[in-house]
Amino acid sequence: MLEIKNLHATVGGKPILKGLNLKVSDGEVHAIMGPNGAGKSTLGNVIAGRDGYDVTAGEVLYKGADLLQLEPEERACEGIFLAFQYPVEIPGVNNTYFLRAALNAQRKYRGEPELDSMQFLKLVREKLHILHISDDLMHRAVNEGFSGGEKKRNEIFQMAVLEPSLAILDETDSGLDIDALRLVAEGVNRLRSEDRSIIVVTHYQRLLDHIVPDVVHVLADGKIVASGDADLALKLEEKGYTWLEQGGIQPLNEEARV
């Protein structure tokens, strides 16, 4: 699904990613943990194609092809979804209108017929129901005046509607109460399938109680410094990142190194 080799990237000229390697196979869920400022969001933004995040070396292959030459919307249409750490408020753009336009843009790209508003409404109702999200979210402007939790729910809801092949959830669990956390996990677990992959960026083990990852990575100073199974997250939770820095874990396992 996704293969990142020796990725170096700068943000505003400052080197942030410094030789990052990561391979996510079809159907896998990977968790990325790591201290603040390590470059986790930068990785998400580079994969999504944000301006100002410049790749200076290395490559990113998505479904076997060079991802970096695609525009952000092409990446989206190819099935990449980034749930933002800080979803953007867009006053005046109605959530339903926006999401239908987005879904139809993607369908058009894939040569599928666009959904009219009735068909779309039906789809939206289904997804809202499954995720236990109240439909007043749909009548409001995108993220405008949403609480932190509502914004995160809205990201998950968009993901459920757009059904990406590769979803990157950037701290979607931060600041959520336990119910919202379950909802996020539910959204992710429902999406799990053999031909989809998910990268969950998180600080907390508690999300991983609900979404059991296939692989856990530690990202520090722009590199993946350790990878392991779900137990790694437990150990990190217990001992903190300093434990890592003091050499508490073996170097990267070969699988994660590519």
Next chain:
Amino acid sequence: MSNTQALSTADKWFRAYQALDQTADPGWMQSLRENAAKQLSVNGLPHRKIEEWKYTPLRRLENLELQTRNQREIPPVDTQFPAAIAEPSALVIDISDGSLQSRQETPDGLTINSLAGGLGKYEDRLRSLCEATDLSGPGRAFAALNTAFLDQGLLIHAGAGVKAGSILIRWAFSPAEAARLDNFRVFVLLDAGAELAVIEQFESTVGTENALNVISQVELGKGAALEHVRVQLESDRCSLLTSTSIRQAADSRYTYSGFDLGGGLVRHEIDASLTGPGAHAEIRGAFVLDGSRYVDNHVSVDHVSAGCTSQQFFRGVLGGRSRGVFNGRALIRAGADGSVVKQSNANLLLSGLAEMDTKPELEIYADEVEASHGATVGQLDEAAVFYLRTRGLSDAQARRMLTAAFCHAVTDQLENRTLADRLSVLLDEAMPDEPPETGRED
């Protein structure tokens, strides 16, 4: 326009005035015209040194010929408007090349007539309105021009308590050999408690240069309500100058919603005078500019009486080398205590060559006044553009969506939601496809 040029254009127009045949008209009208023509001849046209007009590119009006009555056959309006904006039940009035084309049967209590036709019954009211028009100084040259050629006009009158529904006025030009400037006057008189919606649509699909100079005079009796909507979709070879003055008695309500989505040179002057307690004026508009188009809104609200409220709310989108002006004035006179005044003007520049001049002016001489104002000129939020693109929308789609949303702040304020929805559609269609400006070379 240079001083000398301004004078010679005014002279040319003065000579056209001298050629008018006025023999059939009442004496007061003849002397009104004469006085106005003299003002025009003495003062000339506005030029860059006149503060109120310093941005207005009047040069494009220089070569226009004045059209006087009975010179041509006028074909009926053939509307190309992309969508109906008024309800199907609205009475339709066509004004083509500055001439009133059609009058319909009107319900009881509502009168629609031409200026000439209205002179019998309404002569005193019309005369005092005409004579009240300020013609002094070069800043009022287009009012003087309009008055010197006072001839074609539309009178709308709703009697006390009449709920008169809505009227759609369709302004259009027919193909003409000569580049032309037409003058027209509209009178809207609503007696106490009357209610009316007047929707004006301006379109001109013909390629010739033309200009329309309209003076509208509105009188709202106690508790009367006028909803006034203007949608302008003219070609960029058209100029439109409007001057609307509204006198409002106690508890009357005036709402103006102007949408300038076309036109080359457009200037609206809107002056509301709140003369009775509890009067309310809500003046809002959106304009979308590209190319080298120019739109100017000069709004002025005069709080004469206590306890009145007013709002000015404009949104502008400027691309290309276009230029926009918003001049919003509110005067709270001594004694107009407890007035509430709100002003807001926000603008989006889509291009580094576009320019917006925004100037809110608040003058307060009364007590316990609640006033707020804000003016901004900014760019699209690139974080929002990126967010939309990560969901699959193209860069152009994302920008259009955000730009339209910015303008919807205006339609959102309309109480009539069906009308608001129709206007939103027009707005969406008018969004420019402006390539992103900077910082995307990487």
